[in-house]
Amino acid sequence: MKLVIAVVQDEDVNELMSALMKNKYSATKLASTGGFLREGNTTLFVGVDKEKVEDLITLIKDVCKSRRQTFTTPMPPTGSAGVFIPYPIDVMVGGATIFVVDIDRFEKV
Ligand code: 2BA
Numbered sequence: 001m002k003l004v005i006a007v008v009q010d011e012d013v014n015e016l017m018s019a020l021m022k023n024k025y026s027a028t029k030l031a032s033t034g035g036f037l038r039e040g041n042t043t044l045f046v047g048v049d050k051e052k053v054e055d056l057i058t059l060i061k062d063v064c065k066s067r068r069q070t071f072t073t074p075m076p077p078t079g080s081a082g083v084f085i086p087y088p089i090d091v092m093v094g095g096a097t098i099f100v101v102d103i104d105r106f107e108k109v
Pocket of ligand 1: 007033034035036037038039041091092093094095096097
């Protein structure tokens, strides 16, 4: 048994959850925040037999799209004024960030 942890963009979550349910996967959805952009994203936990991992990753890849995201960061102060000037940075945010973890024991009691 494996635990697939997928960090996905909020925009893709509804479609991905529908695809997971349609394909009979059980999933848990957690609200999360990216450390770099400090924006909301969603983390999904999906417990699956190891034979299903590739199928699940393919499904996630099919649904989750890469997007260019612009965020504004304050430029460090230059000169003596100490004024922070906001400037935009473009970042490519992935389809999904996926971790596959071994499960020692899985029980529902
Ligand atoms: P964030 O940490 O908000 O990162 C959003 C995007 O910003 C990343 O997209 C990447 O393109 C860029 N980025 C992240 N850290 C950076 C840095 N130190 N310098 C320059 N650019 C940086 P993704 O790689 O697609 O990641 C999307 C989200 O997946 C991340 O949101 C984070 O929540 C999660 N994630 C990515 N890699 C992870 C890891 N190794 N461990 C845990 N979570 C991860």
